[in-house]
Amino acid sequence: MLEETSYTINVVDIAKRKKIIKENLKKKISHKETFKIKDKFKPCPIIWLDISIPIYHLNNGRTRSAQKSYIIENGHKDNYFQKQLENNQQQRIQHKILYKLSQDPTANIYKVFKQKKEFAENAPLLLDSNGMMINGNRRLAAIREIYKSDVKKYERLKRVPCAIIEEHLDDKTVKEIENFLQVIKENKQDYDWISLCIEVKDEKERLGLSFKQIGVNMGKTETEIERFYNLIKIIDDCLVKDHKRKGDYDRIKDQMQLWKNTEERAQRHKKLAEKEAIYKIAKIISVNSGTLGDRDYKFASALQKKTNLNETVNFLAKHHNIKPQKIAASKSDDPLDKLQGIKSGIDASIVHQIPIKKNYSEVIQRCFDNIAEKSDQSAALNYSVQALGKIESMESMRYPQIHRPQIKKNLKDLVKKSTIIIAKIKN
Numbered sequence: 001m002l003e004e005t006s007y008t009i010n011v012v013d014i015a016k017r018k019k020i021i022k023e024n025l026k027k028k029i030s031h032k033e034t035f036k037i038k039d040k041f042k043p044c045p046i047i048w049l050d051i052s053i054p055i056y057h058l059n060n061g062r063t064r065s066a067q068k069s070y071i072i073e074n075g076h077k078d079n080y081f082q083k084q085l086e087n088n089q090q091q092r093i094q095h096k097i098l099y100k101l102s103q104d105p106t107a108n109i110y111k112v113f114k115q116k117k118e119f120a121e122n123a124p125l126l127l128d129s130n131g132m133m134i135n136g137n138r139r140l141a142a143i144r145e146i147y148k149s150d151v152k153k154y155e156r157l158k159r160v161p162c163a164i165i166e167e168h169l170d171d172k173t174v175k176e177i178e179n180f181l182q183v184i185k186e187n188k189q190d191y192d193w194i195s196l197c198i199e200v201k202d203e204k205e206r207l208g209l210s211f212k213q214i215g216v217n218m219g220k221t222e223t224e225i226e227r228f229y230n231l232i233k234i235i236d237d238c239l240v241k242d243h244k245r246k247g248d249y250d251r252i253k254d255q256m257q258l259w260k261n262t263e264e265r266a267q268r269h270k271k272l273a274e275k276e277a278i279y280k281i282a283k284i285i286s287v288n289s290g291t292l293g294d295r296d297y298k299f300a301s302a303l304q305k306k307t308n309l310n311e312t313v314n315f316l317a318k319h320h321n322i323k324p325q326k327i328a329a330s331k332s333d334d335p336l337d338k339l340q341g342i343k344s345g346i347d348a349s350i351v352h353q354i355p356i357k358k359n360y361s362e363v364i365q366r367c368f369d370n371i372a373e374k375s376d377q378s379a380a381l382n383y384s385v386q387a388l389g390k391i392e393s394m395e396s397m398r399y400p401q402i403h404r405p406q407i408k409k410n411l412k413d414l415v416k417k418s419t420i421i422i423a424k425i426k427n
Helices: 015-026 060-074 088-101 109-116 139-148 171-185 193-205 213-219 222-241 258-265 271-285 296-301 311-317 347-353 361-375 379-394 402-426
Strands: 032-037 038-048 125-128 133-135 157-165
Touching: 015 038, 032 125, 032 157, 032 171, 060 088, 060 139, 060 171, 088 139, 088 157, 125 171, 125 271, 133 139, 133 171, 171 213, 171 311, 193 222, 213 222, 222 271, 258 271, 258 296, 271 296, 271 347, 296 361, 311 347, 311 361, 347 379
Parallel strands: 125 157
Antiparallel strands: 032 038, 038 157, 125 133
């Protein structure tokens, strides 16, 4: 749910914005700030503009997940923001998103400006020559709301310093500048993890950048970027097939540790069936998150552990009475579907059949307990002592007529199971 705001966005026509900026640039420029543009540090002139002039950058990586949530909640198309950059409605929604982000406790920009009541010229907003914000979107949203709350008290915030990049910028260059300023240089409030994953996917697929180039732009390794890209594809698949909520990233926003660790563990395995098993365990835990208390990470850590992975798959297969199958090669584009039939220590056909269900917390707990028990060398001894103690206690108990048939059956089954175990011990 977006917060209510007081400031109303009315987009100034692009021709008028360009004219206002051009006229201000003709005036005497007292100050310039340097920014990295196309791999070179270039001085950009500072002009003062009314806060109504700039428009928000709707392809802002920081707002990706919030935009996706809004699209899902309101039934819009995926390109709702990207195709309506100059639209009042989209700009107003973006304002609400940015205003909320400006009050983040890790970097409360709103609070800072409300106390200062002014905007320093040596820390300007960064705009292109069309008046679109490249850096400073949250600051502009905060200032607009503060000014609107008391126009007399905050009169000095009606105009703000803006550094203007006069040369033409394509989408790739805009992203390079944004990444350098917001992902690399700015440490006060990082992108939330989902927005970062979505941003990597956007730069890879929409802008056609390589993992290496994205990594350079964001100050991260090529391997890190590739993992973010893989992760968002797995998460998107999980939201569609398992949560049944395409693009609803709010469903998994609190599962950062689960998903990041899942991707790291999956990449440690060379065998594809093992990778699929790790992803499947994460999906099972993801759809049951909330019913497991705060134990998502604990369960995933145990069930996905390399030495426990085969045991986890075997337990789930036995629980669902799953048998190996020979499955025809899939023509699906889903990378997980291509894992079927690959020979591995884990049978890929079994992994593929394991269902992803909700209300599954009891099974997850039992699987976890099963692994813990098998790793305990004294577990069998302890169980035998406990079993004997319970049988001895039964000797002095009453046996109500209504329960006697079931008690006799249980004891006979117990004798059979005990005989099998005794035979194993002899061997």
